Amino acid sequence: MTKLNAFVAALGLIAPTSALLRFGCARLTVQRLDPLVNPGMIPSTHLHQIIGGNSFNATMDPKTHDLASLSTCTSCQFTEDFSNYWTAVLYFRARNGTFKRVPQRAQAGMEGTQGGMVVYYMSDALFDTAQKSTVTAFKPGFRMLVGDVEYHNREQARNFRQLTFTCMQNEGTRAPEYLHFPTEPCPAGIMANHRFPTCWDGVNLDSPNHRDHVAYPESGTFESGGPCPTTHPVRLPQLLLETVWDTKQFNNKADWPEDGSQPFVWSSGDSTGYSTHADYLFGWQSDSLQKHLDGHTYVSAPTLNTQSISQQNKCTVPDVVNEDFDSWLTELPGSPVMF
Template sequence: MKTLAAALALIAPAQAGLRFPCSTLTIERLDPVVQPGAIPAAHVHHIVGGNAFNATMEGDVGERATCTTCQMAEDFSNYWTAQLYFKHPTNGSYFRVPILPVQPLLGGSQGASGGLTVYYTQFDLSRDNLNQQKITAFKPGFRMTVGSPTETGKPHVGLRYQCLTGQSRGREMDTFPTGPCTGGIFTTQHFPACWDGKNLDSPDHQSHMANTIKSDGFINAGACPSTHPVRMPQVAFETVWDTSKLNSMWPSGAPNPYVWSFEGTAAGTHADYMFGWKGDSLQRAMDKSECFYDGCGSIKKQAMSVANQCTIKETVREQTSGWLTKLPGR
């Protein structure tokens, strides 16, 4: 798989896109896409974005939100993944792994609190943008997922792990690292980018979208299929799980001690996206063609110190951090 860093190094000047940090909004058992209305949902999620997030979300959430934990001040979307836990090799207790801001390629995430980094790109970050379709922004009410917690083989295409050591991200893998990572575990969630042009969602939250990649990662994969003819922005998340204080508890040669919050293996990694940009702000950025990271200045930014003030009230009151005898909901 071509990494985001490697792909960005090859990016053509004619491409535009966005890359920005979002601080953590909440960590709790809520999932308005897969389990709407459930309080609590089945497992713990790490959630960032707009403060309209709640157990049930319909319609234009961007119009209802009043603040966002994201650097792009007009982005009230929500982005979430399962939470990572460390399972103690000796006593079987669980510890919620802290989250670090992703170190920026070109600056910009200073002051972020936990959270993740979001990408909206054109043409799968490929040099070859000939014959590519116009990028059409998502519509109010749009949502999608990638991956599945029930997967036991290999993760969905584009869902990958890297072992951080110093400034090196290491090779991309389809499973957890086999040894301690001094800089943490780096995860990437890469969404499909071709829409059927009709449905804002589907029963499995995936069928209304189709992948633009044939093997893996940020590589050119040709035009959208006739069944899903509308090319949308390519969305991806990056998260750094801070394992540094847990590595000493991983005995040499012992199996991987990390699990997702659904007691799942690496294959079950997954992510959810709910669109919430204000008005035509995302379309404006996708229409630009000569810069990257900030949409050629077409999007209003806010300081992360301001973004960090955006909060929501806790909905599910239960302990999710510290040492736990069992995972929440298990």
């Protein structure tokens, strides 16, 4: 994405003919739970920040757990969206080796949101406002994972397109994007961008590694109109998660490692950034997402119902893992191996 298009997208000024649903979600919970990769494990291997429907729990068996019917509230703006979305949590590692969780901050226009992320569903390429493409909304029971917690170098990270970081100079900064953690202090925070694959095999709602049933375009990207491979012919909306980690209080280089290396680390133990990953469990009510996507509208969502930020903030789930993750810690929750 060019700097101009990225900046315009950030401010919500794309022409109405380009279909894009953008909305904020408050924090549902921060816990060591992962029903996709570590189902039933309490606690899971590392800490996550989770948004969406309040039926979220450690198990969520795809055969019996219907998010839309079992959730009674959602931390997202649109009340039809009971999906769950989650990523690892960012920590600051001080010069003395202790760790402090980095808080998340709301983007402009969403002030007051507690933690959380901004979610995008795109049905048209942003660069071609005349395009009226057709995408198929995710189906009930659909799940996927993007990224790999074991990755630790640039070549491995190339397997996942557009999993990036932005060193925000101000609220409108959306470029350049990096595959690794920024190496200099970021005045307005670090944005983590998680773009999911946009092609589906049309059959499987999940796969053993939660990735094989989806694929990236055969060439280019979703935004450039790249075609889907024949193995995954069904075109999905582009799902994008933006998380702004409020790193301002950690920008004093005197507190950074003595060798001058960047001080941030994922809760999984990764200090490179290459292991960045995100999980998605679809949970939209009935055909509400498909109806919106078919309407080719931007920002306005006439077929969806909106709730206030205060209502979003009230939707939470109880802690089931009793551990301290917010104090200054001598090791990360779960003591993952650092790399």
